Every structure is written in structure tokens, then in C-alpha cells.
Amino acid sequence: MSSGMSSGMSSGMSSGMSSGMSSGMSSGMSSGMSSDKSSDMSSGMSSGMSSGMSRGMSSGMSSGLSSGMSSCMSSGMSSGMSSGMSSGMSSGMSSGMSSGFQTNWRLPDSCAQARMSGDPPKSGLLSAINKTVGPILLMVYSPNMVMFMWYAAAHCDGSFSELARRILEKGVVAGVADIWSNVSLGTPVVLYAIFGYMLFALILQVTMPGPRAEGPVTPKGNVPVYKDNGFVCFLVTVASFIGLTFYLKQNGLTPTVVYDRFDEVLVTLTLFSLVFCLVLQFKGYFFPSTSDHGSSGNLLFDFYWGTELYPRVFGVDIKVFTNCRFGMTVWPLLCLIFALKSYELHGFVDSMWVSCFLQMVYFTKFFWWEAGYMRTIDIMVDRAGYYICWGCLVYVTGFYTSVSLYLVNKPVHLGTPLSVVILVLGVFSIAINFLADKQKQDIRASDGKCLIWGKPAKVIRAQYVLESGDKRESILLASGWWGVARHFHYVPELLLAFFWTVPAGFENLMPYSYVIFLFILLTHRTFRDDEKCGAKYTTFWETYCKHVPYKMIPGVF
Numbered sequence: 001m002s003s004g005m006s007s008g009m010s011s012g013m014s015s016g017m018s019s020g021m022s023s024g025m026s027s028g029m030s031s032g033m034s035s036d037k038s039s040d041m042s043s044g045m046s047s048g049m050s051s052g053m054s055r056g057m058s059s060g061m062s063s064g065l066s067s068g069m070s071s072c073m074s075s076g077m078s079s080g081m082s083s084g085m086s087s088g089m090s091s092g093m094s095s096g097m098s099s100g101f102q103t104n105w106r107l108p109d110s111c112a113q114a115r116m117s118g119d120p121p122k123s124g125l126l127s128a129i130n131k132t133v134g135p136i137l138l139m140v141y142s143p144n145m146v147m148f149m150w151y152a153a154a155h156c157d158g159s160f161s162e163l164a165r166r167i168l169e170k171g172v173v174a175g176v177a178d179i180w181s182n183v184s185l186g187t188p189v190v191l192y193a194i195f196g197y198m199l200f201a202l203i204l205q206v207t208m209p210g211p212r213a214e215g216p217v218t219p220k221g222n223v224p225v226y227k228d229n230g231f232v233c234f235l236v237t238v239a240s241f242i243g244l245t246f247y248l249k250q251n252g253l254t255p256t257v258v259y260d261r262f263d264e265v266l267v268t269l270t271l272f273s274l275v276f277c278l279v280l281q282f283k284g285y286f287f288p289s290t291s292d293h294g295s296s297g298n299l300l301f302d303f304y305w306g307t308e309l310y311p312r313v314f315g316v317d318i319k320v321f322t323n324c325r326f327g328m329t330v331w332p333l334l335c336l337i338f339a340l341k342s343y344e345l346h347g348f349v350d351s352m353w354v355s356c357f358l359q360m361v362y363f364t365k366f367f368w369w370e371a372g373y374m375r376t377i378d379i380m381v382d383r384a385g386y387y388i389c390w391g392c393l394v395y396v397t398g399f400y401t402s403v404s405l406y407l408v409n410k411p412v413h414l415g416t417p418l419s420v421v422i423l424v425l426g427v428f429s430i431a432i433n434f435l436a437d438k439q440k441q442d443i444r445a446s447d448g449k450c451l452i453w454g455k456p457a458k459v460i461r462a463q464y465v466l467e468s469g470d471k472r473e474s475i476l477l478a479s480g481w482w483g484v485a486r487h488f489h490y491v492p493e494l495l496l497a498f499f500w501t502v503p504a505g506f507e508n509l510m511p512y513s514y515v516i517f518l519f520i521l522l523t524h525r526t527f528r529d530d531e532k533c534g535a536k537y538t539t540f541w542e543t544y545c546k547h548v549p550y551k552m553i554p555g556v557f
Contacts, residue, residue: 135304143270146398151179153405158508186268190261201325204233213371219467220291224310230370256341266398273390280384284308306385318384327392332363338404350419351412351503358426358500365434403501406511426499429492436481436489443477452480462540478547485550490522526551
């Protein structure tokens with residue numbers, strides 16, 4: 001859940017999507033966003049991705065989506081923004097936003113002095129694409145893509161070809177406008193469900209016990225401190241959902257009303273998230289939590305990318321909430337809701353339950369390992385703006401759940417032998433991914449003095465320099481799974497996503513949207529991570545790359 005949903009709109013996605021759509025739609029429905037997944041919510045909307053996305057999407061998107069989106073969203077945005085901005089910026093906020101950090105910093109004299117190293121180039125055509133064109137295209141594209149997924153599942157029998165036909169039949173602008181005309185704003189039951197859950201998740205994040213965990217030191221020398229209670233919060237949330245389901249069923253109600261009103265859920269979250277990101281933007285200007293903040297000089301890009309790396313409000317870590325307590329927790333809840341809806345409609349369908357089981361095992365692994373997620377690009381590099389926060393709040397909710405959403409109306413009967421094979425392969429993939437992550441955690445915990453696959457670990461002690469000039473050291477593991485390839489752990493993650501998708505069969509492309517997106521996201525992330533580590537560790541990273549020459553697939557890539 002990359003933050004859940006931190007972080008894939010390259011031109012490769014366009015070609016992957018085009019096989020299921022007509023040629024007129026392929027350029028307008030490329031896909032994206034990030035996460036460690038979500039996980040990596042995650043995440044795939046990096047600044048580097050923006051330039052690739054602009055090349056692959058500009059022709060299709062500029063022809064109509066911007067005007068279609070603006071006409072459909074403007075009325076909701078105006079009222080939502082005005083009400084959302086009227087609160088939350090009181091003078092008392094500043095004292096509550098700085099807790100949870102060890103620091104050796106002072107606030108800069110101006111936001112411009114606090115520019116982060118992850119910002120795009122400062123001038124030239126690439127800068128214009130990264131800071132303006134790419135973000136505009138992506139912010140027009142992504143809400144539409146989420147609604148296209150819902151509309152395809154609810155009204156087009158899960159077929160992108162049928163979706164494309166309906167849009168092109170009326171023209172792109174009119175076709176997109178027609179889809180949005182079928183969408184309703186949140187009714188009271190949807191509003192209660194969304195904001196009731198947010199309050200519930202916030203209470204758990206603050207009150208559930210957990211050991212102290214620290215994130216990596218930031219370029220400004222700050223060390224974020226977390227309460228590692230994600231696994232407990234996840235278990236309590238799932239148990240509470242099961243209890244609520246039994247209670248509702250006994251009273252003639254059902255939580256699957258969320259599926260029935262999923263369009264309302266997506267629109268409500270979209271509008272809320274836009275206001276939320278705007279509040280975060282100005283919080284970073286006037287009430288920053290740490291010195292890891294600043295402006296790019298472009299208000300639009302500041303909204304898209306964010307102005308703070310680790311924003312906190314009264315001690316509550318915003319990215320932990322959006323990426324983990326919302327994005328990566330709502331995803332499994334929706335998985336369970338869609339599985340329950342399938343059962344209400346069709347009885348037991350093995351394909352839905354195989355897919356749901358594998359996803360739930362993956363979520364369990366994610367929250368068990370959540371402290372490790374705090375050391376991923378989603379958290380370390382991506383600021384809290386539209387890119388990561390809107391992505392985790394909305395894109396994870398509407399796009400990552402597409403397999404389960406599709407299977408509600410398209411049941412597939414696998415049979416016991418095939419179900420068992422898919423389950424075994426899926427669990428094996430999760431195990432490999434977990435063991436790879438565990439090797440890195442063991443290395444950190446033992447300061448590199450442990451056995452990997454029965455032999456002493458091969459490590460490189462890489463020194464790096466903070467902006468203050470202080471020197472620090474990290475351990476780069478060059479054996480075990482991390483000696484196979486620098487990002488080999490992405491391979492079992494991709495295989496797992498495929499195994500929880502393949503129960504949907506091959507009639508339509510829609511259920512494979514997440515797998516295609518994840519492939520682009522993680523492939524791009526290998527380049528992005530190498531670039532970040534190369535700049536940070538310099539010659540030490542060059543030495544590491546000589547020991548481990550392949551990015552993801554040994555002998556291939």
C-alpha cells in the first residue's frame with residue numbers, strides 16, 4: 001500500500017492498456033500513482049514519472065479530459081475548498097505540530113532556503129514539464145481514471161472496450177461528462193462511513209500501544225520518531241469490522257452499502273482530499289513541523305508535491321495516517337466488503353475468496369513490517385502533497401481495489417485444484433518478499449554482524465554527508481536476496497499481485513490494471529532509488545553496484 005500510496009504514469013502503461021481499448025482511448029487512459037505499493041502506494045507519481053507521463057498522455061488527455069473534469073468538479077470544489085480552508089490554521093496549531101522528532105536544526109529564514117533535494121530541476125523545459133505540465137495532466141487524469149474504473153465495473157461489465165465505446169460515441173468531452181453525470185455526491189450514510197472511519201483510525205493511531213521506531217535521518221538532520229503500532233491497529237480494525245458486520249446483519253443491514261454507493265465514496269474522498277492537500281500546502285508555508293519543508297517557487301507544484309516531508313498536527317503524523325491508517329487499511333476493508341457483496345449475490349465463489357485471501361495475507365505482512373515501510377521512498381523522499389496524500393486517500397481506494405471490484409459482477413469458478421495452485425504460488429511469493437525484507441531488518445538490528453543464508457553477511461558501510469556537513473553511515477547489504485539484485489524483492493511482489501489477479505480470468509483487461517501499473521511503478525522506482533542512493537552514497541554506491549550489478553532480475557535487468 002507506496003503511502004500507502006507514495007508514488008507510474010509512463011508511456012509503457014499506455015501500450016499495456018491499449019490492448020483492451022480502442023485506439024482513441026489508449027492515450028487518454030494511461031495509468032499511474034505511488035506507493036511502497038501501495039503498498040507502494042504506492043504508490044508511481046514521482047517527478048521523473050511526470051515527464052514520462054506527459055509524453056505518453058498529452059495527446060489524449062489534452063483533447064478533452066481537462067475541460068470535462070473541470071466542468072464536473074468545479075461546483076464541488078468551490079464549496080469544499082471554502083469550508084475546508086476555514087478551519088485548522090489557528091495560531092495554536094504551531095505548538096502541536098512539532099512533536100515526535102529529534103532535531104539538530106533551526107528554522108530557515110525563508111521557505112526558499114528549505115528546498116529539498118528531491119525537487120525537480122530549477123529551470124528549462126524539463127523543469128516546466130515536471131513542475132507544471134506533468135502535475136496538471138496527472139491531477140486531471142487521476143480522478144477521471146478512478147471514476148473510469150468504477151464506471152467500467154458498474155456499467156460496462158468490466159470491459160474497457162465498452163467504456164471506450166461509450167465515451168467515444170459522444171465525443172471525449174461529452175463522454176467523460178456523461179460518466180460524471182452518473183456520479184452522486186456523498187449521501188449521509190457515505191459521509192458517516194468515511195468520516196466515522198477516519199475518526200476511528202485516528203483514535204487507534206494515537207491510543208494503540210507500540211514500541212518506539214525511528215525513521216532514517218533526513219537531509220536536514222531530523223530523525224522522525226514513530227509508534228510502531230500498525231499491526232495492532234490493523235488487527236483491531238479487522239476485528240471491529242467483523243463485529244460490525246454481524247451486528248448490521250442481525251438488524252437487516254449490511255456494510256456492502258459501501259459497494260452500492262462506491263461512486264459516492266470516491267467523489268467524497270476526492271473533494272475532501274483536494275481540500276486536505278491545500279491545507280497541508282499552506283501549513284508547510286506557515287506552520288512547518290520541521291526544517292524539512294519549503295516552497296519550490298511554484299504554487300501549483302507545491303500543491304502537487306507538497307511543502308513538508310514529515311508534517312504533523314498535534315503530534316499526529318500525517319503520512320502515517322494517509323498512507324497506513326487510511327490507504328493501506330481501507331484497501332483490505334474494501335476487499336472484505338466486495339467479497340461479502342459477491343457472497344450476497346452469488347454465494348461462495350472460489351475466485352473471489354482466493355484473491356481476497358492472498359490480499360489479506362499481504363496486508364498482514366505489510367503491517368507486521370510497517371516500521372520498515374517508514375524507510376521507503378514514500379516516506380523518506382515524497383512530500384505530503386497531492387502526489388502521495390491524494391493517492392493514498394483516493395487512488396488506492398479506487399484503483400488498487402479494482403480486482404475485487406471487478407469480481408463482484410464477474411464471478412469465475414476455478415475449481416479446487418487450480419485454486420490450491422494459485423494459493424500456494426501466491427503464499428510462496430509473499431514468503432520470499434517477507435524474507436527479503438527481514439534480511440535487511442536483521443542487518444540493521446545486528447549492525448551487519450549476522451548470518452545470511454548460513455554465511456556471514458556481505459555488507460558495504462557507506463558514508464554520507466548531511467546538509468549540515470555531519471557525516472553518517474548506512475549499511476548496504478550485498479548478499480542473500482539483496483545480492484541477487486538490488487531490488488529483487490519487487491519480483492515476488494509483482495508475482496503476488498499477478499496471483500491475486502489471475503483468478504479473474506482473461507476475459508477483460510480491467511482486473512489486470514493494478515498489475516500493469518505496479519510493474520511500471522516498481523520498474524521506475526528501481527531507477528529512482530538508484531539515482532537517490534547514487535547521489536547520497538556516491539562512490540560507495542558505485543562499489544555496491546559492482547557487487548550487485550542487476551537492478552531487479554538477475555541476468556536480465
